[in-house]
Amino acid sequence: MTLGRKHGKRVSLVLLAVALALAAAGCGGDDGGGEASSEEPVTIGSAIAMTGGLSSFDKPALDGTRIAIEEINAAGGIMGRQVKSVTADTKSDINQGARAGQEVIQKGADAMITTLDFNYGGGAAREAQKKGIIAIAPGAGSPKYGVQGIGDMAYTLGIAAQTDAAVAAEWGIEDKKFKTAYLLLDDITDYDKEQCSAFKQVWTEMGGTILGEDTFKNSDPSVAAQVTRIKGLDQEPDLIMLCSFPPGGAVAVKQLRDAGVKSAIISNGAMDGDYWYKDSVPNLSDMFYTASASVWGDDPSKQINDFVKKVKAKSGQPQAYFTVLGYVAVYALKTAMERADSTEGAKVRDEMDKFDKENVGGIELTFTPDLHIDTKREERVMEVNNGKHRVAAVRAAEHQLPLFENQ
Amino acid sequence: MKEVVQYIIDGAALGSLYALFALGIGLIFGIMNLINFAHGELIMVGGYVLVYVSSPATPIRVLVMLLAVVVLALAMERAAFRPVRHARADTLLVTSFAVSFFLQSLAIVTVGALPKSAGILSGLNESFQIGDYAIRKLDVFTVAVTAVLLVALVAFLGRTPLGVQMRAAAEDFRMARALGVRANTVVATAFALSGFLAGVAALILVAQTGLVSPTMGLAPVLAAFIATIIGGLGSLSGAVLGGYLLGSLTVALQAMLPLSLRPYRDAFVFAAVVLVLILRPQGLISSRATVERV
Numbered sequence: 001m002t003l004g005r006k007h008g009k010r011v012s013l014v015l016l017a018v019a020l021a022l023a024a025a026g027c028g029g030d031d032g033g034g035e036a037s038s039e040e041p042v043t044i045g046s047a048i049a050m051t052g053g054l055s056s057f058d059k060p061a062l063d064g065t066r067i068a069i070e071e072i073n074a075a076g077g078i079m080g081r082q083v084k085s086v087t088a089d090t091k092s093d094i095n096q097g098a099r100a101g102q103e104v105i106q107k108g109a110d111a112m113i114t115t116l117d118f119n120y121g122g123g124a125a126r127e128a129q130k131k132g133i134i135a136i137a138p139g140a141g142s143p144k145y146g147v148q149g150i151g152d153m154a155y156t157l158g159i160a161a162q163t164d165a166a167v168a169a170e171w172g173i174e175d176k177k178f179k180t181a182y183l184l185l186d187d188i189t190d191y192d193k194e195q196c197s198a199f200k201q202v203w204t205e206m207g208g209t210i211l212g213e214d215t216f217k218n219s220d221p222s223v224a225a226q227v228t229r230i231k232g233l234d235q236e237p238d239l240i241m242l243c244s245f246p247p248g249g250a251v252a253v254k255q256l257r258d259a260g261v262k263s264a265i266i267s268n269g270a271m272d273g274d275y276w277y278k279d280s281v282p283n284l285s286d287m288f289y290t291a292s293a294s295v296w297g298d299d300p301s302k303q304i305n306d307f308v309k310k311v312k313a314k315s316g317q318p319q320a321y322f323t324v325l326g327y328v329a330v331y332a333l334k335t336a337m338e339r340a341d342s343t344e345g346a347k348v349r350d351e352m353d354k355f356d357k358e359n360v361g362g363i364e365l366t367f368t369p370d371l372h373i374d375t376k377r378e379e380r381v382m383e384v385n386n387g388k389h390r391v392a393a394v395r396a397a398e399h400q401l402p403l404f405e406n407q
Numbered sequence: 408m409k410e411v412v413q414y415i416i417d418g419a420a421l422g423s424l425y426a427l428f429a430l431g432i433g434l435i436f437g438i439m440n441l442i443n444f445a446h447g448e449l450i451m452v453g454g455y456v457l458v459y460v461s462s463p464a465t466p467i468r469v470l471v472m473l474l475a476v477v478v479l480a481l482a483m484e485r486a487a488f489r490p491v492r493h494a495r496a497d498t499l500l501v502t503s504f505a506v507s508f509f510l511q512s513l514a515i516v517t518v519g520a521l522p523k524s525a526g527i528l529s530g531l532n533e534s535f536q537i538g539d540y541a542i543r544k545l546d547v548f549t550v551a552v553t554a555v556l557l558v559a560l561v562a563f564l565g566r567t568p569l570g571v572q573m574r575a576a577a578e579d580f581r582m583a584r585a586l587g588v589r590a591n592t593v594v595a596t597a598f599a600l601s602g603f604l605a606g607v608a609a610l611i612l613v614a615q616t617g618l619v620s621p622t623m624g625l626a627p628v629l630a631a632f633i634a635t636i637i638g639g640l641g642s643l644s645g646a647v648l649g650g651y652l653l654g655s656l657t658v659a660l661q662a663m664l665p666l667s668l669r670p671y672r673d674a675f676v677f678a679a680v681v682l683v684l685i686l687r688p689q690g691l692i693s694s695r696a697t698v699e700r701v
Contacts, residue, residue, distance in 0.1 A: 053520035053621075187670045215669045216661075219626040221424065221616055224417035224546075225661035232410045247522040247618045254617040258532040258543070279458070279526040280617025319521070 041084040042077070042343055044069065044330060045104025046113045047124035052092025057322055058115050060311075061138040062087070064326030065113060067310050068361065078334050079341065090115060090124065097123020105131050110343040111333050116158065116322060118142040122150060129153045132345040134333065134352070138325035139292075141191050141268075143403040146372030153345055155352060155372040157292070157325045157332075157365070159269070159379065161191045164290045165198035166397035167379045168241060168266045171288075173206045175381075175393050178238035182230060182263070183213035184252060186244030195268060196243040202399045203241075211237045218248030226252075227259045237263045245270030253287060254280050264288060272382070273319035274389070287384040288392065292363055293324040294380050296389040301362030324363070331361035375400055409539055414662045418655035420546035423553040424611060426650030428631035429638065430560070431604040433646030437577040438597040439492065441499040442632060445483060447624020448510035449476050449602055453609025454619035455518060458525045465527065473606040480602025481595055492594070507624075514621035522620035525613045532614075549611050556607065557647060560600070564643075569596055577641070637683045639690025648691060653680075 046065060048058035069083045077083055088103035090096040097115070101124030104112055112128040114121035116139035128135035129151035137145050137156040141164075145156040172178040181203050185196040200210055211233050214226045230237070240256070240263045242249055249271055256265065266288040272295070277284045293299050295308050295318040307327055311318050318324075332352065339354075340347035357364040357376065366376045376396055383392035428446075435443045456472040487506045491498050531548055534541040564570035569592070575583040576593045584590050608627065613619060630653060631646075638649025656679060660672045668675075683691065 051516075053515060056519055056521045213666060215666075215672075217673070221612055221626060222417070222421050224420065225414060225658045228410055228413045228417055229662070231413075247616070247620050247623070250522060250524070250618050251616045255615075260534075260541070273521075276522055276524050276618065278524045280524040280529075282526070 039081070041082045042079075042337070043084045043086055043108045043110050044113060044333065045107060045109025045111070046085065046087045047097070047100035047104045047127075048087065048090060048113065048115050049092040049120070050087060050089040052090075054090075054092040054115055054117075054120060057139075057320065060315075060318060060320060060323035061113070061116060061326030061329075063311055063315060064138070064307070064323040064328075065330050067307060067314075068327040068330035072330065072334055078337050078343075083330070083334075090120070092120070094120050094123065097121065097125075098127055100124050101127030101135075105133070109133060111345075111348070112136070113138060113326065113329050116140050116156075116325070118145040118149060118156075121145065125150045125154045134336075134345055134348050136329045136332065138329050139269075139322045143371070143373045147370060148404060152349060152369070152372075155332075155367060157328060157363075158373065159290070159292060159377060160373055160375060160403050161194035161268075162198040162401040162403055163375045163377075163397045164268045164379070165195045165241075166202050166399040166401060167290050167381065167395050168268075168288075169199050169202035169206065169208070170398055171381050171393055171395055172239045172264075172266065173203070173208050175395075176239075176264070178208065178264070180209045180211050180235065180237045181239045181241055182211050182233070182237040184226065184230075184240055184242050184244070185213065185215045186218050186242075186248045186252075187215050188218045188248070189245075191268075192243040192245075196241060198401050199241045199243075201401065205399070211235070216244075216248065216252065218244065220248065221251070223252050223255050227255055227261065230256070230261055230263075231259060236261065239263060240265045242267040242271075246276045250276035250280075253277065253284070257281055257284070262286070266290075266381075269321060272321055274317075274384075274387070275319050277384070278387070282387050284384050285386055289382050290379045291321045291382050292377060292379060293321045294382060294389070294391045295319075295321050295324060296382075296391075298391050299362070299380065300391065300394055304362035307362070324361075328361040328363050328365070332365060335360055371403075373403070375403070410662075412540055414658055416540075416542055416546055418658035419651075420543070420549050420654075421658055422651035422654030423549045424608070424615075424650075425630045425634050425654040426647040427553050427556070427604060427608045427611070428627045429634035429646035429650040430557070430643065431601045431608065432628070432631040433635045433638075433641070433643050434597050434601045434604070436635065437641050437643070438573060438580075438594055439488070439499070440496055441488065441503060442635075443488075443601070444500070444503040444628055444632075445487075445506035445510065446601065446605055446631065447626075447628030448507050448514075449480055449483075449605035449624070450609045450612065450627055451514065451619070451621065451624040452476060452479055452510065453606045454525065454613050454623060455514065455523075457527055457609065457613050458523055458619050468527065469610060472609065473603060476606040476609065477599050477602040480598045480605070484595055484598040488598075489591075489594070492590075507628075511621050511624075518621070520621060522618045522623075524617055525619050526617065527610065528614040545611070545614055549615075552607060552611070553647075556604065557643075560643065563600075569593075573597060633677075633680055635690075637680055637690055639692040642690070642692040645690055645692035652691075 049055045086107040088100035090100040111134040114124040121137045125135035139158040140156040141158040183196045264286045269291040271289045336348045336351035339351040353369045355365045355367045378396045381393040453476045456475045531545040572588045634649030634653045635646045639645030
């Protein structure tokens with residue numbers, strides 16, 4: 001039995017009114033809607049390794065990102081808008097990068113932070129590039145993570161091997177007045193190879209002597225033969241340039257010291273932290289490495305020291321300065337977005353390309369439209385003395401070596 | 408000349424370490440025709456037990472570690488390998504890979520992927536001064552321990568009832584069972600011994616490198632696998648011989664190759680391995696294990 005015509009019309013009017021009311025309520029709510037309002041948050045998407053082997057590097061960076069977001073929100077946000085953090089897990093799988101990038105974009109990311117490596121973070125970064133939003137790697141050391149390898153939306157806060165090597169060599173010759181060096185190369189990564197090659201070039205250009213060089217593999221349980229070769233030299237080198245990272249680099253340092261090699265050893269920021277020598281070489285001394293910041297309480301920047309205190313309160317002593325770079329990444333976006341007065345990718349990019357020793361979160365950043373990796377940064381030369389870390393020197397690379405093969 | 412002697416010592420020490428790894432794999436293969444790729448994870452667990460047992464007395468740390476690894480080896484046999492004991496060789500192989508990946512992933516989830524430093528037997532890092540030569544105490548320890556274990560193993564297999572049963576099972580499993588050898592006992596014993604060897608290997612590896620990590624078992628198991636292949640699958644003395652050859656060759660090439668070729672050191676080592684296998688496919692010391700079972 002159907003409703004009478006008049007009754008039916010009233011019901012349908014009521015239903016229409018209810019439907020319109022629901023639609024209005026739905027539209028006014030959260031980030032799904034297309035209307036931009038000053039209440040809408042600025043979303044920073046972290047497409048990173050939350051699980052798996054790389055999470056040991058990516059999660060500290062995320063800690064830094066979240067602390068930066070808390071600070072910024074407490075101070076009023078970006079352009080008056082609150083900042084929101086969303087994440088997607090790459091599971092440390094290189095093939096999951098693009099999917100994770102798409103996921104944070106779907107969650108409304110206005111900018112992306114990726115895994116701090118060109119290969120593992122590149123997949124997500126390319127999705128950001130396609131969408132026209134900024135992608136930042138809080139520490140990829142490859143210049144390819146940038147205009148040349150991904151696109152003009154990609155930036156890395158890492159330092160190129162050539163820059164690290166120049167700082168190490170210049171510090172050795174000018175600050176420590178060393179004369180002789182030896183290269184010990186773990187040839188598993190391009191970064192290591194480029195670092196040793198650049199160090200050799202700068203060292204000899206500055207008048208230093210290279211007494212010899214040798215290679216080993218990151219997975220070698222023993223570098224006894226390499227150590228024997230060093231001990232067989234006519235004189236002990238003043239400085240050993242160790243182009244490696246844990247575990248291989250840690251094994252090399254231990255076995256060098258066990259064998260009584262007293263040379264100063266310098267490496268790169270991958271040797272940050274005390275986890276790799278605390279129980280095996282507790283009194284480690286004359287060990288040096290280059291880093292963008294000190295997480296040991298004595299960085300020249302007060303903002304970084306305060307940040308480190310916050311990280312310590314949350315999750316204990318940081319074991320690498322990548323957590324600082326995750327923090328700096330957010331401040332870089334804030335600075336650029338506020339100058340552009342917009343979150344639109346191309347406008348933010350234009351502002352970031354104008355950074356010239358721009359103090360961002362305690363570190364100075366320099367980018368150009370052609371170079372999205374900082375070669376002018378003041379690095380901290382860190383020292384481990386009797387098992388304790390301290391800043392030994394602050395230096396920017398004077399020798400600017402070519403970063404790409406066709407330069 | 409001085410360096411040559413030092414290199415020989417380096418080669419002997421690395422060879423002993425590889426021989427230890429290879430013995431652990433060779434034992435299981437002899438009984439079960441299984442290359443246990445999870446042997447590396449036994450070493451890894453041993454390393455982590457040393458890190459987490461912080462008793463000040465070294466003998467206690469070592470004893471607890473050996474116990475833990477033997478228990479894990481027995482558990483591995485019971486849970487993963489016994490159900491597939493009579494399956495095809497490739498099933499066994501895949502099972503051992505599965506156990507290996509499982510244990511590595513478990514380690515990453517529980518203790519994290521970053522390596523951890525570890526200190527044990529640090530007194531052995533010093534060297535004996537003999538005239539012009541400095542011989543690291545740890546190297547002497549490694550060679551000595553491997554020799555003692557090998558002698559003990561040979562004595563066990565040759566003289567004890569259980570050992571004789573194990574050798575019988577290795578020769579002809581079905582016949583041995585028909586004669587009353589308990590299969591479960593023999594296999595469990597093999598795993599327990601293999602676990603013990605893995606524990607000793609972990610002790611030396613940690614003393615030498617000062618580090619543990621979830622993937623620290625990968626390089627040892629690969630070295631063990633290659634050493635047993637060139638030495639002769641199924642022969643314990645072959646495993647030891649293969650280990651010493653591999654270790655010595657690695658050190659020799661590292662010392663003698665010109666700098667430009669040194670990054671390819673492992674390629675040369677494997678080329679030598681291929682050569683050995685072309686000339687003697689059954690390995691240097693043949694055993695009945697590699698004879699086709701009809």
